[in-house]
Amino acid sequence: MKVLVTGGCGFLGSHVCELLKERDWEVLSYDNLTKFEYARTGYKTDKARYYNLHFLESIGVPTVIADIKDLKTLTKMANHSDYIVHTAAQPAMTVAIEDPVLDFDVNVKGTLNVLEVARANKTPVALCSTIHVYGNEFNELLTEGFTRLTYPEKSINEECAVMHGTLSPLHTSKRAVELYTQAYIDTYNLPATAFRLTGIYGPRQLGGEDHGWVANFAIKTILGLPMKIFGTDKQVRDILYVKDAAKAFLSWYEAGCPPGIYNIGGGPETTTSIRELLDLLEELTGRRSNAELLPKRLGDLHWFVSDYSKAKETFGWEPEVLPKEGVRELVKWVEENEELFKQALEVEAPRSIA
DSSP states (O other): OEEEEETTTSHHHHHHHHHHHHTTOEEEEEEOOOOHHHHHHTOOSHHHHTHHHHHHHHTTOOEEEOOTTOHHHHHHHHTTOSEEEEOOOOOOHHHHHHOHHHHHIIIIIHHHHHHHHHHHHTOOEEEEEEGGGGBSGGGGGOOTTOOGGGOOSOOBOTTSOOSBSSOOHHHHHHHHHHHHHHHHHHHHOOOEEEEEEOEEEOTTOOOOSSSOHHHHHHHHHHHTOEEEEESOTTOEEEEEEHHHHHHHHHHHHHTTOOOEEEEEOOOGGGEEEHHHHHHHHHHHHSOOOEEEEEOOOTTOOOEEOBOOHHHHHHHOOOOOOOHHHHHHHHHHHHHHTHHHHHHHHTOOOOOOOO
């Protein structure tokens, strides 16, 4: 089996590559290795930016360094692929607001190129959307008095309305990904899916304030650095361990590529507030987080819990790793690579606690 993984050197993409390589697939990573988002998070060194590239090389997965907007190269690299996994994206709300043209070019034009390549060869393709397409009206469920005992008994499925509340360019570009996916399913009978992914976390994630909040808080806690919380620490989200997320792409393919849009999230079992996450990090590291509360940001989602029953019923996928286990693995990876973060962030960090 031959698979092309766009964004293969990214966080999620590298885990998809690793999983399929373990299954003896022929895996080709496709990534432009942009440094833009890494500069924003503070990871300015080549060692940080190329960390996943070098990891893929170590497990025998080659990478083609090219852009998804380069249709000619993308077409050539996708030839004879049995499957395309499209994880290349611009995922950050803040970046989309600051540079909507970049957001459109990457998320919409890039996705359209991938769909065209898949259409030309009738290749099954899985694409990445986000729970942000639901909008942020669910924020009204959040109150300052939230505790574990008072979380609303509610989760959001694919039948719920989308694009409600205060919208940003990211909402728009990610919804466009879904609409184009459905159009190619309906018009060209393409075996395609778009996954509405919840907050993914785990090893090999260099998270920052713009994207990757679980990893951002873990890294800052371990290095003893200040961190920012925009809004309240009572914000509630379900989170998804990255290896569970990667398995969704395999499960969908093995089930015969049932077309459609699916929630891929952690569900009620993995729901956590920011405060609960910081308490868990203190338990696992022995360090208290240094967090500053700041005003909320435009477009941020403050409450969401995924209902993943459609994916479970259709292609047998469900998450397995609970937050305590998953965050422990993330903490272990950060501590093992503390020098990487110290060098990249140009700080003097405290020694790891075993």
